[in-house]
Amino acid sequence: MRPILLKGHERPLTQLKYNKEGDLLFTTARDKVVNVYYSHNGERLGTYVGHQGALWDVEVDPTSTILITGAADNSIKLWEVRTGRCIHTWDFPTAVKVVKLNEDANMLLAVTEERMGNLGTLYVFPFVIDTSAKHAEEPIIKIVSPDSKFTKAGWSYLNKYIIAGHADGSVSQYDGKTGEFLKNVAVHDKEITDLQFAPDRTYFITASKDKTARILDTKNLKIMKTYVADAPLNTAAITPKKDYVILGGGQEARDVTTTGSRQGKFEARFYHKIFEDEIGRLKGHFGPLNHIAVHPDGTGFASGGEDGYVRLHHFDKSYFDFLYDVERIRPE
């Protein structure tokens, strides 16, 4: 399982995104550019240049036509994937932390940062997969954050709900058509740092600074599983094909110096999704793991670190062969 090291960024990685087929990997960092690589060999295809600040999130439509980025220059940009041309910009009062498409790619969700008298806000814009279309300037839904700001958000199956994670560790559910508030549940003791859905969007995993990750049922927000780690987590991903989850994080630089801890705990950790046990760790990064994305076919994953590197992994046979005895005895 020797990884390919991608050195296309000069600052800490923030987000990684495979396209639907999994042949392309888009990466964003604090250095204002987006890179795109062939996922099988790590060869860089191109760069999207135009943002004036750190990039916080990246999304691509299921036909790999339009790329969407959210950045600290208070804007969302749409790019033509094939040419790198910027085709639209939406401006906001503060930084854009989250950009997420729904499963039909006809609605775009965005979360902006709380700063200087501006409350964090969740927006929904209509979206079309057409590089020459005129995009609507005004949102169809606008939700101002409650007391605890939004940190992450995403769409459920059938666009029924918008799910949002908060700085206080709670998770909210809103009506996906109207934006009406439905419920809020306490899930973590500290900030939610990542929220990734299963392929059918009926459940999702949250990662938190409280050193745990949890799986929740999208429909009723019931906590189904809990994974306990030994360091603050920045990211958690669900693997298709195998019943695993991959967690990443690590001691933050300022804590390492104050505690004198030599162990940064920067490994990617594999847990069994159903049994909640840790089953393996993968070393590599020299700083905290900021994001993990799993290949849509479950054949590999990519991790982005505070150290500025992306590590691109292809799973080997032992990964696919591993089974608990009870799984062997009772195949699905």
Place this chain on the structure above:
Amino acid sequence: EDLAEESQASKELIAQRVRLLEEWRAWRRAVVSELEAERGGVLPLELRDSEKEDEVIE
């Protein structure tokens, strides 16, 4: 005696794992069949097979 205790503990662990596995699968079956009914045979763009789409055009 120790061995007996150990084997008892491992039996309990296996029983617990069987229970977790069955609970998870039962939950997934229920969710998936409910979702299939709600989707009414129409898959969202991100779950559609690109090759099959081409066949439809033909």
